[in-house]
Amino acid sequence: MDVLSLIGVILGFAALLGGNFLEGGSLGSLYNGPAILIVVGGTVAATMLQTSRPLLIRALTMLRWVITPPYVGLEDGIDKVIGWSMKARKEGLLGLESLAEKEPERFARKGLQLLVDGSEAEAIRSILEVELEYREQRDFDASRVYESMGGYSPTIGIIGAVMGLIQVMTNLEDPSTLGRGIATAFVATIYGVAFANLLLFPIANKLRGVVKERSRYEEMMIDGIIAIAEGENPRSIELRLRGFLQ
Structure with a gap:
């Protein structure tokens, strides 16, 4: 957490x-109930209008990363790659097949399987980088959904404020309605600005940070797997991968 x-x-x-x-x-x-309805409903509606269904689902799925981000252990990843390289050095690349079957990480498992299949280093790099770039772009696009919501929220709040003032101006002869209209006007503005700056923009930035960390981890895994494919010794691989910890 x-x-x-x-x-x-x-x-x-x-x-x-x-x-x-x-x-x-x-x-x-x-x-203020009407202000909540205007700001939240308007922001969600505008976001749904501009976002595709798969991207919206991905954005909602990633929301839990704000509190419980996926584990990204660079040190553990380095130890894992070194273990693979030592096993490959002793038993050959086919010796990694049993590890590939048990590997819990899908990205690492795919890299190991490519090694076992005897793929060339450049082919492995190309395949894994395409997957990394696609996943990274998709997740960045999903994080921008919250950034877009943060842009709409204050504007919708201003719309709510204007609507409240319209009610005030059209009911000047009835003083009992003035307070409610003015409250809706000012509270809608507060909601719009507060949701954007206390929730939506921070959520977008937090998710981008998580995506960058995951990408750095997977870039490290690619370098390690390529080094194994090229037959580098475990010590050289370790020194190279520790550069990702800087």
Whole structure:
């Protein structure tokens, strides 16, 4: 679990609510059903309109990475590659077949299988890099869904504010409706800006960081697998891969 993300979300909203309380406001003053409907509904609708179904599903799937990101262990990856290289040095590339069958990581398993099949180093690199680049681009595009939501949210909040002011202006003769209309106007703006800057933009940036870490790990695996295919000794492979830890 990424405790830092959890603390960030809690601290951000605590600061917002705490500031409101210190200024003499109440929790109820920040709750407004119509404003929530306008901002959340409008933002989601605009995002759905611009996003393809597979990309939207991928973005929703990746959302859990904000709190529970996938494990990326560079040190463990290096140890794994060194173990493969030592086994290949002793038993040949066919000796890696049993490891390929048991390998839990799909990307690493594919690389090992290519080694066992006797593929040339450049062919292995080409196959694995195509998969890496496609997966990386897809995940970056999915993270941009939240960035787009962060762009729409404040604008939808302004629309909500204008709608609230319209209600105020059309009901000036009825003072009992003025308070509700003004509240919707200002609270909708707060919702739009707060959701964008406390949730949506940070989520997009967090997901991009996770995607970059996964890509760095897979780039390291590609280098290690290619080095094994080219017959480098385990010590040289280790020194090369430790450059990814810098």
